[in-house]
Amino acid sequence: MTTLTDPPKEHFRLSMLLYDTRYRSATIQVIALIGFMLLAAWIISNTIQNLEALGKPVEFGFFGEAASYDINQRLLEYNSRDSHLRAAFIGLLNTLVVAVLGCITATIIGVLVGVLRLSKNWLVARVMTVYVEMFRNVPVLLWIVLAMAILIESLPAPRAFRGDEPEATMKLFDSVAITNRGVYVPDFLFSRSLGDIHLFGTSSLRFDISLDLVAVLIVLAGSIFAMRKVSAFAAAKQESTGDRPTIWYIQLGILFAPMVILLTALGCHLGYPELTGFNFKGGTHMRNSLIALWLALSLYTAAFIAEIVRAGIMAISKGQTEAASALGLRPGRTMRLVILPQALRVIIPPMISNYLNLTKNSSLAIAVGYMDITGTLGGITMNQTGRELECVLLLMLVYLSISLSISGVMNWYNNRVKLVER
């Protein structure tokens, strides 16, 4: 009779590092790590040698020096005596402005086009296909430069608005002026303003928060909270008694009444742009570079979003639509209650990467002279100080942090709406 015993324990031999799969992975990893470290050390030592030869040791002191260049489109106050750090901060805010504006308009246009592309209307579907293919297959930089050229070359100059019979007139009840120097839109003014809070004193990151804006936001949040309470109450009543109380006029009242009261109390009115001398004064001035970048990025990204939306809707099986109509839902409600909630789960992940792309593409602002972070930190600051290494590395770091934050937030949202399976 034989007995099964454990095989004799093998002693470790050096050759097992190569031939035994248990140890081979360790060998490969060690070799890879050594190779990587050698490469890194080689690059770093080269860089140090090269910088020494150029007489430019790595240091970030230049950020405190006066930037001495102007940024014409900005959210916060800035003048050319401010530091390079302040300029980079203003640039960062400009990047975020165009990214947020672009994401919003791209989503609106993209969803609309994506749904219309699936329309049963032959002509509409074709027109939308042409739009999508045209924008997807031509570089975004071309669209940006073209938009800029169109704005500058074809729009009327401010002086065309002058005189008794002007060549150009302001649009939208004389409130918006579209000129070749940019678009002037009315802004909100408060005659009984609450004032501002100044944050961070006089440092480079200083900014003011308008208390009026804070008040408006608080009231808005309160109204929305109250509206949700009311609709929860209505839902509870429907659960218990079977009929739903009519609440839409209460909802409207809650939404608008406090806001109107607040705005009247603050003395809110619109400040219209007016032509004085050679240029418009008053209102908010959006420069052509911002408009061109915003327009081109939105239209370009919208074409991609349209394709994602279309694919998302098509991914929902036809059985869902048929089941919905068997239940007696009308097409509009089928879309809203059955198709879109399911399609959303397919749509969100690629949507995240498109928002990221839009944000990264906003760095092309440098081609039209919009002063975003690439234009300030990676453009004029770099050229003036000659600190390529520091500026480019910081620029990459900034974009990396923006990308990681966006993808973090969007992934959190994605996990929240994701279908939980088993």
Next chain:
Amino acid sequence: MSDVSFVRTEMLPEQAPPASEVGLIGWVRHNLFSGWFNSILTVISLYAVYYVLSGVLPWTFQSVWNANSLTECREIMMATWGSTHGHACWAVINDRWLQLLFGFYPSHLYWRPILSLVLLLVALAPVLYSDRVPTKMLIITGIYPFLMPFLMWGGTIWGPMSAAIGFVLGWFVYNLLNKQLSELIGMIGAAVAAVIWWLILSSYFVGVMDSILPIGIEAVQSRQFGGFMLAILLGVVAIGVSLPIGIVLALGRQSDLLIVKYMCVGFIEFIRGVPLITLLFVASLLLNLFLPPGTNFDIILRVMIMMTLFSAAYMAEVIRGGLAALPRGQYEGADSLGLNYWQAQRLIIMPQALKISIPGIVSTFIGIFKDTVLVSIIGLFDVLGLANAIRADTAWNGIYWELFAFIGALFFVVCFSMSRYSMYLERKLQTGHH
């Protein structure tokens, strides 16, 4: 009694459907005016189409083809149609199209980029249409990566030849060591041998061979490259080189080896997190700092390296998606057949994973090809950089639609055909039962 019946005993003859339901009218009713909302949409789109076409068609076709400047163009327009508005001045394209296509490439050598393009199509044919083109043509595909730089840059033939010898040497060493020792040592040995050849021995080899047998054609400097040719050159190189690197990175990211995995993840996420323009800044300003003092290699090569790394990171993510979509059973099946890692990848995993990721791969290709215009920002004269130069020229100052329409059309043709090809490939490779 039986001849009285209350129901009809014979069928009625079939009637033609109402005129409003068939033919053109029926189609229009069903597709364009099926309800009030659809009718409004149709009317709006009809107006939009009319508005665009009524502007674009006369602009395109009632145009000036021969003039030396925009002013002359406008004079001709005034003389012919009485207005300068709504007429294209294609004369700018007629005047500068060679420059827009070839940049400052010497005009007597235009045959070389053209020959390269033709050979590119020949080299791609056995890859793209594997079922219709004989497999032997793959030899041209193998030679092309070395032939193309020779044709484009010119100079001695021994440079590209020596680059090719490096690969052959690596292959030879791998086979030798693989049989004698092990696969791992074989791979490392091959890499070391090739690198030693390229970095150290190659320059001696080129020098010696060039003095013995000077074969070569006229050299062209990198700064003379430009125009749409540059976009194609950068695109082809970035696309061709990034696919294998992307596959390696994707495998690295999926692998069980922790260190290798995190190196790949770090690389991919870093590259994907920054805009291409910052990587181009690295190419134009920093890459020379990273290399040993005194090395100064040319800007087009540096841009190629950064664009390749950029597209490799995106490619890696696309391929990883394909790998993740494969059912677990495929991996287990390969293991149970006793295949080792590389055999399993080559025979079982990759053919399926790549097939799944074709749409993504092609859209990455299209993306990287479109992104080549970004090189105009760092001062290379690609087609957009040249267009800006032409717009700054006094003769053509103020012209933009015609130039951008031309450039847009160039890109559109290439990108649109790539996306159509990907659809064809998807259909062809569809082996599922639908």
